[in-house]
Each structure stands twice: as structure tokens, then as C-alpha cells.
Amino acid sequence: MNFDFPQLLKSLQLKVTPQRLAILEIMRIADTYLSPEEVQEQVQQRANGKVGLPTIYRNLEELSAQGVISKILHPNRQLYYYFCANRDHHHHFVCLACRTVQDLHDCGCAEMASQIDGQVEFQIMQALGTCRRCCTQNA
Amino acid sequence: MNFDFPQLLKSLQLKVTPQRLAILEIMRIADTYLSPEEVQEQVQQRANGKVGLPTIYRNLEELSAQGVISKILHPNRQLYYYFCANRDHHHHFVCLACRTVQDLHDCGCAEMASQIDGQVEFQIMQALGTCRRCCTQNA
DNA sequence: CTATTAAATCGAAATCATTTCTATTTAGAA
DNA sequence: TTCTAAATAGAAATGATTTCGATTTAATAG
Ligand SMILES: [Mn+2]
Ligand SMILES: [Mn+2]
Ligand SMILES: [Zn+2]
Ligand SMILES: [Zn+2]
Numbered sequence: 552m553n554f555d556f557p558q559l560l561k562s563l564q565l566k567v568t569p570q571r572l573a574i575l576e577i578m579r580i581a582d583t584y585l586s587p588e589e590v591q592e593q594v595q596q597r598a599n600g601k602v603g604l605p606t607i608y609r610n611l612e613e614l615s616a617q618g619v620i621s622k623i624l625h626p627n628r629q630l631y632y633y634f635c636a637n638r639d640h641h642h643h644f645v646c647l648a649c650r651t652v653q654d655l656h657d658c659g660c661a662e663m664a665s666q667i668d669g670q671v672e673f674q675i676m677q678a679l680g681t682c683r684r685c686c687t688q689n690a
Numbered sequence: 691m692n693f694d695f696p697q698l699l700k701s702l703q704l705k706v707t708p709q710r711l712a713i714l715e716i717m718r719i720a721d722t723y724l725s726p727e728e729v730q731e732q733v734q735q736r737a738n739g740k741v742g743l744p745t746i747y748r749n750l751e752e753l754s755a756q757g758v759i760s761k762i763l764h765p766n767r768q769l770y771y772y773f774c775a776n777r778d779h780h781h782h783f784v785c786l787a788c789r790t791v792q793d794l795h796d797c798g799c800a801e802m803a804s805q806i807d808g809q810v811e812f813q814i815m816q817a818l819g820t821c822r823r824c825c826t827q828n829a
Numbered sequence: 830c831t832a833t834t835a836a837a838t839c840g841a842a843a844t845c846a847t848t849t850c851t852a853t854t855t856a857g858a859a
Numbered sequence: 860t861t862c863t864a865a866a867t868a869g870a871a872a873t874g875a876t877t878t879c880g881a882t883t884t885a886a887t888a889g
Contacts, residue, residue, distance in 0.1 A: 644806045659798020667783045669821035682808035
């Protein structure tokens, strides 16, 4: 992954704004998935500058659409995003207790897609549950 | 699948109400996924009796939680449900154009779960796109 | 450096799918 | 038939997300 965010944004034809850089930096250092509101809080804490919530929503969605960050599918149906440095094709296991995310390689995506009679546009694949650490603590 | 819905409801410890039976019947005969509002419309058309929207929402969610119907993950983030008679473990390919659903067997769920360091509670897996029929028509 | 402009941001307000609430009804059991 | 927990109805609330119009700004060219 390219951690030169200004460069990254340029390559995506997006203007390099302080708001975007702040959002990207917060996502990069977060070790759990975050809601848009949480991203806003952290951006304000760190950068000490205000960023409007619509701006957060717009950018998180844009970055997600471009594959820079990934969207977490949560049972509560609200939006959460996670920055993953791993650029290889893979999926995630999400701990609902501590909000951490594990990478999952070895998926059956390709063979799954091969049995589809049509044009695949999205492939959703994600596991949810309780990570070992959280299992142990609450046992 | 047990198409004796009264029996099915009893086995799930749910009361056999006309509303539930109407919802189940509509879901069974639908050949596409449906939104709660669409279920309501069709229930009213067919049964000629009113069913409140909260009742529809509550029951669709309950039946989905019990595995009787499946929830469709749609990019617009609204709720959709689909009744699938196939009781074997499998997943779905959803056509966003005509709303039809294809069964997908041969998933890598098990091996995927095996690499997870924790307790899996949900496994989300779904493909979205355009079915061959729709591809052909719009070509 | 300045001018230009499309893109981006802002805050306020709107949206609307979904949920909650409470009174009433009803299925199922005794 | 009586009883009661479960289910339903309709009205109202909810609140995460989106939209809007005005303003600012990044990027480009001269
Ligand atoms: Mn990852
Ligand atoms: Mn199916
Ligand atoms: Zn955990
Ligand atoms: Zn189709």
C-alpha cells in the first residue's frame, strides 16, 4: 500500500485537501473499525480542526468505493470503515466485542464466482464473531 | 423445506397468526427478493386484509433470524428478504437489475472459518451483479 | 504571482426507512 | 369458556445518513 497519501489521492484524481489527509491518517492509525462519527471525533482531537460530518461520510464512501478502505458490514446496519494495508485479495473476520479485524486469505471467491451465470459486480464476504482474546477474557 | 407453514411456525414456537401465514405465503410464491413494503402490498392485494408495516418488519426479521428466509444485502442498505426452499448450506447471487436470486453451492465457508482465530457467529457471503438474462437484454 | 474554475467543504435542514410505544386483540392452553 | 402471554395495529418518534445552497479552496494556466 502506498502510504504517500497525497500521491495516492492524486492517482485517484481527488484533490489533496487537509480534511482528506486527516481522515486517511486517522484510518491508518486506527486499530479497529470506526464509525463516521468516531472518525470525526478523532480527526478533531488530533488535528484540532473541525471537519463536517457530511464531509466525513462523503470521503469514507469515496475511499471505500476506490478500494482504499473497506466497509464493515455490521449487524446494526450502520456504517463502519476499516483501513487495511494488505493489498492482496482477502477478506475479514470482525470481532464484535473489541472491534478488531483479522485478515482472511484462502477464500473460495474465484470458484464461487465461476458458478455464477451472469456478470458479478460485487462480492461480499465477511465473518463476524468474537476473537480469541475476547473469548478468553469473557470465559 | 417444510411447506406446512402452521407446522413450521409451531416448531419455532411462534403463534400461527393469519398475518404470519400471509407473509410466508407471499414470500414463498415471490420469484424475486422483496422489501418489507412490497411484502405488505402483496399481502394486502392477495389476502385483501391489512397488515401493519411494523408487523411485517417484525416477522420478516424473526423469520430471517430463524433461518426460514434469507436477508439480501443490498448496496442501497435497505432491507430485502428472499424465501429459498433449498435447505442445504449455500449462498446467493443477486441480480440487481431483475431482482432474481441464484443459488451458489461450493463455497469456501468451511475452510475460511477454519483460519479464523475466534468464535464465528455470522458468516456473510453474497454476490451481486447482473444475471445473464439481464446482460443479454441490455447488450 | 494572479486569475479562473471545478471540486470540495460547511452547517443547517430534510429525509425516510425502520423502530418504538401503548392500547387492543387473539392464539393457544387449561 | 376463561385466562394470559404473545402478537398486532396505528400513530408517533427516531436518528443515521443525505441533501441543499452558499462559500471556500486546490489545482491549473497564463
Ligand atoms: Mn485486511
Ligand atoms: Mn437459495
Ligand atoms: Zn475481540
Ligand atoms: Zn437479472
